[in-house]
Amino acid sequence: xxxxxxxxxxxxxxxxxxxxxxxxxxxxxxxxxxxxxxxxxxxxxxxxxxxxxxxxxxxxxxxxxxxxxxxxxxxxxxxxxxxxxxxxxxxxxxxxxxxxxxxxxxxxxxxxxxxxxxxxxxxxxxxxxxxxxxxxxxxxxxxxxxxxxxxxxxxxxxxxxxxxxxxxxxxxxxxxxxxxxxxxxxxxxxxxxxxxxxxxxxxxxxxxxxxxxxxxxxxxxxxxxxxxxxxxxxxxxxxxxxxxxxxxxxxxxxxxxxxxxxxxxxxxxxxxxxxxxxxxxxxxxxxxxxxxxxxxxxxxxxxxxxxxxxxxxxxxxxxxxxxxxxxxxxxxxxxxxxxxxxxxxxxxxxxxxxxxxxxxxxxxxxxxxxxxxxxxxxxxxxxxxxxxxxxxxxxxxxxxxxxxxxxxxxxxxxxxxxxxxxxxxxxxxxxxxxxxxxxxxxxxxxxxxxxxxxxxxxx
Numbered sequence: 001x002x003x004x005x006x007x008x009x010x011x012x013x014x015x016x017x018x019x020x021x022x023x024x025x026x027x028x029x030x031x032x033x034x035x036x037x038x039x040x041x042x043x044x045x046x047x048x049x050x051x052x053x054x055x056x057x058x059x060x061x062x063x064x065x066x067x068x069x070x071x072x073x074x075x076x077x078x079x080x081x082x083x084x085x086x087x088x089x090x091x092x093x094x095x096x097x098x099x100x101x102x103x104x105x106x107x108x109x110x111x112x113x114x115x116x117x118x119x120x121x122x123x124x125x126x127x128x129x130x131x132x133x134x135x136x137x138x139x140x141x142x143x144x145x146x147x148x149x150x151x152x153x154x155x156x157x158x159x160x161x162x163x164x165x166x167x168x169x170x171x172x173x174x175x176x177x178x179x180x181x182x183x184x185x186x187x188x189x190x191x192x193x194x195x196x197x198x199x200x201x202x203x204x205x206x207x208x209x210x211x212x213x214x215x216x217x218x219x220x221x222x223x224x225x226x227x228x229x230x231x232x233x234x235x236x237x238x239x240x241x242x243x244x245x246x247x248x249x250x251x252x253x254x255x256x257x258x259x260x261x262x263x264x265x266x267x268x269x270x271x272x273x274x275x276x277x278x279x280x281x282x283x284x285x286x287x288x289x290x291x292x293x294x295x296x297x298x299x300x301x302x303x304x305x306x307x308x309x310x311x312x313x314x315x316x317x318x319x320x321x322x323x324x325x326x327x328x329x330x331x332x333x334x335x336x337x338x339x340x341x342x343x344x345x346x347x348x349x350x351x352x353x354x355x356x357x358x359x360x361x362x363x364x365x366x367x368x369x370x371x372x373x374x375x376x377x378x379x380x381x382x383x384x385x386x387x388x389x390x391x392x393x394x395x396x397x398x399x400x401x402x403x404x405x406x407x408x409x410x411x412x413x414x415x416x417x418x419x420x421x422x423x424x425x426x427x428x429x430x431x432x433x434x435x436x437x438x439x440x441x442x443x444x445x446x447x448x449x450x451x452x453x454x455x456x457x458x459x
Contacts, residue, residue: 206284
């Protein structure tokens, strides 16, 4: 759909574009310039929803149920906005529609916050523009499309006064927080292995783009949808909606999709910083789309009093060794379709792909049981505050409440780790990884997968 809104003034456009530079000077805003800075508990947020596909619909429902105002909707495909309006009815009756996020940020003077659920390649640009405009930001995971973008948003969030939250909803789970308490209490003993698995995915995988093209629907601004990615022909049912994640120009397959979920608990609980080695194997590598199947092994070195840790991600049919998962199959009758198995010297924890389960088994136990039903686990005290929902926690923080659990610093770090595995997959080889400097030593060809210099037409 062509943008019919008035163009932005040059000074505002230049300001928003500058969000990609100078983190330290950009976001220190004068007191009182941002409406959201004066919010307090009991106030109603004015929120914009950007990227009106399926994922954002639950967020819109949640905001409306909490009594907040969704005052604007934005998507480059007007069909997505129409569908949202029909779904939520009166709740969106007064919400204005936009096809350009820049115009939305310019015109909505009472806006406090934005929720972003676009394809991954649009996350960082819109987050930066919203933060530059002084708006609180909730962005779906993975936080960014590249490692360099994740590092940039981490640094910007530290300099900003806005509240940020990454959309890895398991962070609000009572079971994730209980699992952290058990690990901190040494319930499982020293932990040396984490195994995370995800089944075959429905996105294009192990293939290159089709040779043919289709007419672009009149409701869709395809060039804007492509954003910073190289121009390519539109093909129906191949990219938009819902299939974009399989293509490296727009997403990073199941590893990019689920790293911020499955890695969340172990990264927090074990204080994992950066792996120094990433080993990969797989089928369908070297294509424009994510691997058909793969196993990615992250090796974290010894740190302080923590032993080395190996974290392994499996997808597309690859699974952990059967001998490792025998107790899970003995408990549940078969291997759970998805999972995160944390292995210690005293026992094991199955926390699930979203880290929202907490099944424990100590050495000598016959089967896994819920931690609430395990006699020894019951003795471990609760030390971490519980949440009333992931989006709710962000809303409360926007209104002056406690800090969120998954801000952009944390979400950006999870994203960096996941996407370091993508670098190895795209290089089609195992790599040494210099995380602090975002480098594959001695491999300059890796830089194109760590940061991307794309088109700037819509920034």
